[in-house]
Amino acid sequence: MADHNALPLVILAEKFASLPGIGMKSAQRLAYHVMSMDDEAVEEFAQALLDAKKNVHKCKCCQNLTEKELCPICSDDERDRRIICVVESPKDVTAFERTREYNGVYHVLHGLLSPMDGITPDKLSIRELLARVGDGSVQEVIMATNPTVEGDATALYIANLLKPLGIRVTRLAFGLPVGGILEYADEVTLYKALENRNNM
Amino acid sequence: MADHNALPLVILAEKFASLPGIGMKSAQRLAYHVMSMDDEAVEEFAQALLDAKKNVHKCKCCQNLTEKELCPICSDDERDRRIICVVESPKDVTAFERTREYNGVYHVLHGLLSPMDGITPDKLSIRELLARVGDGSVQEVIMATNPTVEGDATALYIANLLKPLGIRVTRLAFGLPVGGILEYADEVTLYKALENRNNM
Numbered sequence: 001m002a003d004h005n006a007l008p009l010v011i012l013a014e015k016f017a018s019l020p021g022i023g024m025k026s027a028q029r030l031a032y033h034v035m036s037m038d039d040e041a042v043e044e045f046a047q048a049l050l051d052a053k054k055n056v057h058k059c060k061c062c063q064n065l066t067e068k069e070l071c072p073i074c075s076d077d078e079r080d081r082r083i084i085c086v087v088e089s090p091k092d093v094t095a096f097e098r099t100r101e102y103n104g105v106y107h108v109l110h111g112l113l114s115p116m117d118g119i120t121p122d123k124l125s126i127r128e129l130l131a132r133v134g135d136g137s138v139q140e141v142i143m144a145t146n147p148t149v150e151g152d153a154t155a156l157y158i159a160n161l162l163k164p165l166g167i168r169v170t171r172l173a174f175g176l177p178v179g180g181i182l183e184y185a186d187e188v189t190l191y192k193a194l195e196n197r198n199n200m
Numbered sequence: 201m202a203d204h205n206a207l208p209l210v211i212l213a214e215k216f217a218s219l220p221g222i223g224m225k226s227a228q229r230l231a232y233h234v235m236s237m238d239d240e241a242v243e244e245f246a247q248a249l250l251d252a253k254k255n256v257h258k259c260k261c262c263q264n265l266t267e268k269e270l271c272p273i274c275s276d277d278e279r280d281r282r283i284i285c286v287v288e289s290p291k292d293v294t295a296f297e298r299t300r301e302y303n304g305v306y307h308v309l310h311g312l313l314s315p316m317d318g319i320t321p322d323k324l325s326i327r328e329l330l331a332r333v334g335d336g337s338v339q340e341v342i343m344a345t346n347p348t349v350e351g352d353a354t355a356l357y358i359a360n361l362l363k364p365l366g367i368r369v370t371r372l373a374f375g376l377p378v379g380g381i382l383e384y385a386d387e388v389t390l391y392k393a394l395e396n397r398n399n400m
Contacts, residue, residue, distance in 0.1 A: 012252040042253040046246035052212040053242040067206040
């Protein structure tokens with residue numbers, strides 16, 4: 001924005017532009033949009049930012065984001081604490097919960113190993129995972145990280161830490177997506193689908 | 201977001217999703233991003249929202265957004281007040297200022313006529329424009345709205361109000377964009393370029 005623009009608008013646009021996936025043009029558009037909002041709506045937005053930052057923190061058990069000490073899943077007595085599904089981020093928990101099929105608990109790593117970007121094991125909540133499985137009550141840990149280089153490396157790293165403890169470590173199945181068309185599947189997916197074929 | 205998500209996060213995501221061009225998935229991602237920001241950065245963001253809304257208002261002359269009573273362009277003695285460039289929104293002022301070729305002043309309509317969407321002439325700052333040209337010092341009004349149905353209709357509507365006052369009303373030239381390739385120009389643009397051809 002050129003210097004003839006009102007400074008508070010320039011500052012606001014810069015704040016929007018600092019968010020991931022929002023370029024300077026969109027940020028400017030969003031700043032103008034804020035000007036057209038009601039005073040009350042803008043105050044609610046500002047308050048929502050402060051509230052989320054102030055009141056939301058990591059669950060002391062699974063590390064998912066929550067406003068309580070223990071998240072609703074960890075404090076739910078009906079969940080099976082013997083199975084832990086290890087995921088990269090809170091949105092993966094949301095994805096699994098949508099299936100309504102999983103009744104175990106979760107552990108959120110808050111990232112994937114990527115030594116090149118400085119994300120070493122101590123940056124993830126791996127220590128907290130080891131503490132959870134330490135008491136011997138956990139029977140299975142499902143590594144549910146993405147099927148990417150970082151996701152696979154993180155799954156392998158954690159599996160190697162857990163196996164000596166006598167815990168069953170599993171990995172999500174990879175294959176054709178349901179409703180997918182064979183012709184459009186990439187080679188690696190097709191190879192995984194072939195390799196992991198099941199009896200009918 | 202499912203109900204196992206922390207409420208403040210759900211609320212923040214909804215605020216982001218209420219902005220133009222941000223869907224629920226992106227809004228959720230932005231809300232998680234806020235959680236990873238420093239306390240200070242989040243407070244600055246919230247303050248930027250409040251400051252922009254509180255301190256920025258319309259310039260009493262050209263209606264552009266500014267934090268002063270008169271915007272920097274209207275209060276600049278070196279600008280030629282005899283020429284007014286009428287634009288749809290503040291970002292169009294930014295676009296013209298970037299050319300560094302225009303030395304007149306502006307008038308921001310804050311919208312385009314669109315009776316179907318309830319945007320009638322009284323919703324735009326047309327009354328303020330007529331007040332500005334009322335003293336007879338303005339020689340030319342350049343209609344610089346977009347070459348769209350609404351832009352053309354708005355330009356025509358305002359031109360018909362101004363012409364009886366003896367003011368020269370002009371419209372931006374339409375033709376091939378500089379650096380454009382003739383083969384890829386749409387028919388209307390090409391027709392306009394042919395119609396408005398100049399002597400060499």
